[in-house]
Amino acid sequence: MKQTVTLALTGASGMPYGIRLLECLLAAGVRVYLIYSQAAQVVARQEMDLTLPARTAEAESLFSERFNSKPGQLRVFGREEWFAPVASGSNAPDAMVICPCTIGTLAAVAAGMSDNLIERAADVMLKERRKLVLVPRETPFSSIHLEAMLKLAHAGAVILPANPGFYHRPQNVGEVVDFIVARVLDQLEVEHELMARWGEAGT
Helix, strand or coil: CCCEEEEEECCCCCHHHHHHHHHHHHHCCCEEEEEECHHHHHHHHHHHCCCCCCCHHHHHHHHHHHHCCCCCCEEECCCCCCCCHHHCHHHCCCEEEEEEECHHHHHHHHCCCCCCHHHHHHHHHHHCCCEEEEEECCCCCCHHHHHHHHHHHHHCCEECCCCCCCCCCCCCHHHHHHHHHHHHHHHHCCCCCCCCCCCCCCC
């Protein structure tokens, strides 16, 4: 595998971003460790009519078949699975993305909380000085939200709000989603062809 990335899905609106990112990472040959919250299961049903299985084995089978991943390329971990490799700096992945990221999760990470595997995995990224990208989907931001984001930025995290641009003239919702997914892939240094870059033909 080219690299290993933890992808966490939380209960913020914007689940199409996370699922599309999962698809693109697997297509690029990246090993993915997937974790999702209980609230993410609710949002996935609401926004995509997608059932995120409660059992990790079922989730691995679902997404491996859906996105045609290679054997062993995708691993799904439960929120309390403390023996998962993402829970320790001794076996940390190369990067982590929380997409979509609730403000509650963002605040917990900023405060150094580790009450579940998502928070602990993010904490490991910060302490090991590895890439951590958070994709909040909230508006407007309060001063509390902004202060938490600033704290994380000072700690080395990348705050990448789900604020799509329109200079590429998207023709459908999928192209709006791809704008944000492309920005996340750029942060991870994963090659893609989701959209033309600024200054290239078509922009």
